Amino acid sequence: MSSGREEKLVEWLFKNVGIEKETRAITVGKYFAIDGYSPRPIRVVTHIHSDHTVGLADSLRVSSYIVGTPLTLDLLEELAIHGSGLHSLFKAKRRPLGYGEKLEYQGSSITLVENAHTFGASSVLIELEGHRVGYTGDVKLGNNTRVMRDLDVLVIESTYGSPRYRRPFKHSVEEILVDTVRYGLRKYGRVHVYGYHGKLQEAMHLLRRNGVEEPFLMPERVYRATRVLEKHGVKIGEYYRERDGDGFERYVVFRHFNQAKYRRIDGSTLNIVMTGWEFENPARQVDEHTWVIALSDHGDFDDLVAYVEMSSPRVVVVDASRNGEPYELARELFRRGYVTFVMPSTGENWVAGTR
Template identity: 30%
Template sequence: MEEIFQSKNDSIYLPGADLFLDARKKQPFGYISHAHGDHIARHTRILCTPETARILSLRLKKPDILTLPFFRKNKINGTSVTLLPAGHILGSAQIYYETEEGSLLYTGDIRAKASRTAESLTYHSCDVLVMETTFGSPRFRFPPRKEVEEELLAVVRQKLSRGTTPVIFAYPLGKAQEALHLLCHANLPVAVDYSILRYVYIYEKLGIKFGSYERFKHNDYRDKVLLLPIMARKNKYLEHIVDKYTIFLSGWGMDNNAPQRFGVDAVLPYSDHADFDELLTFVDRVHPKRVYCTHGIDDFVAILKEKGYWSKPLTESDQHNLFY
């Protein structure tokens, strides 16, 4: 059991399959749980879902990819590997790994709440659980998704009616597509930055229907909702839009000082990660013998121990992208 996985080259390594999980540096054979930048490296050979492979084709040149559809068991070096939906972004997967010694579930990033554009999270029992616990603290209990969506639509409509330009910032892959789906289905006039659209086009090819939107042009913003990448919030062209209201979509919106921290008027807790209660529910439903936490807040390991789980942080110095 102890050896079902190892920490090797600053990464999680499955010796039975000779496979690295979400390694940040190039490896001979690497599993990529989803296409966010902090989970990708140019591995010699990549294992991922077909959806993630489509998105990766924008980010990596001619990758050598073994695609594995959800729920299909595959043999690798005498071990067995199955990819299960993680609910985080389109194509995001957990990996369920079985050897003669036992089973391991590695979650990657997960979201439990229903998504507009990603597959629904799957719960699968296992012996060893390696999970992301980004929001693993009781202060991160997100309001119901519908409530946050209604709040966003209400603010946007109010600002438009007063001639103010609503500017929504989101991470360009995953979160921005959720927001676009919401805004289009509410029949709002949305102008979308190309850094977001390039992923939207792939989502559409994979069957997600957004409806009507246009590409954002810097001087054409009146009477429109702008959907821009969070990285653009300090761009010069925004200074020309004098009457604007800026909103960032992020789980960090639960922190009161989030608007100052991110330099926007409001931060709404519209997250593509599981919140504290959902992480606890996940562990209970998966019911592992051991839990290793990544991206974590130490609170969560302590809380799992209190609940009687064997639990440990995987690394002390995990960095995670704040913009998700």
């Protein structure tokens, strides 16, 4: 691209694309706020994790539409709206979009793009004033991730944005999880699995695909989320509320990650804690009855760089509003010749030459 075109695009970028530090909203033009609150008519939620639903109640009061995939919106209704008093408002303003379906608004448009991060997750493509802006949300490369191309601007996450965060073993983790659960069922008769919403159901689905037939037990909120997934065609089967599991001899319990610190280590169960923050080994024993397994729903450093390389946008914006290493990722993209900015800026911007 010529330097004149580049300068015009960068000028347009800083007028039309931003990331708000307090609310973490990615804003595009006058109309779109993504994964955080900003007073715009369309609020987009890429997936159900709490750092991407920030300010949802405020958006419900101000925005005209709450946009997400049908599965994401149904999960939001169960996990974020249930019992909040905002149910009627959410029902009135929810605007489901299927993957590839375009919503036109005031001469601009938004399209949700398939993303393997978690069930129902999406990336976002916005077309505005002749420009194409893509936002990955949290992203994981895989068969169910479609890389956005022909972009003027790509906004990308940076959770594992450091070269320190590489998982050379990532393709073997699923098999290790299945084998560890089977071992726990043989030895203890019961296994407790801890993880975040979405990752829990991913583990359930994986275990069922690999022939684990024992009943799955779970607390109420995890049960409701699992019920939504089944409604959308994700087959789990043989799952029950934890309070209904007294009659089972062998079973797997699925609980939220935050409950792992209260786990039982008395020899009555095998505990499995799923986290992406493991890079040396796919599995690590932390006590006699607990294993940490590196099942992540995020791409590692190499995946983030690969996404940018496959997308080949004219300009890259690295999201610094959430946990991650935005400046290390920006340095690598800088080194590879991408025009790169970090937003919101903390006083250090990275700008590369033309491609």
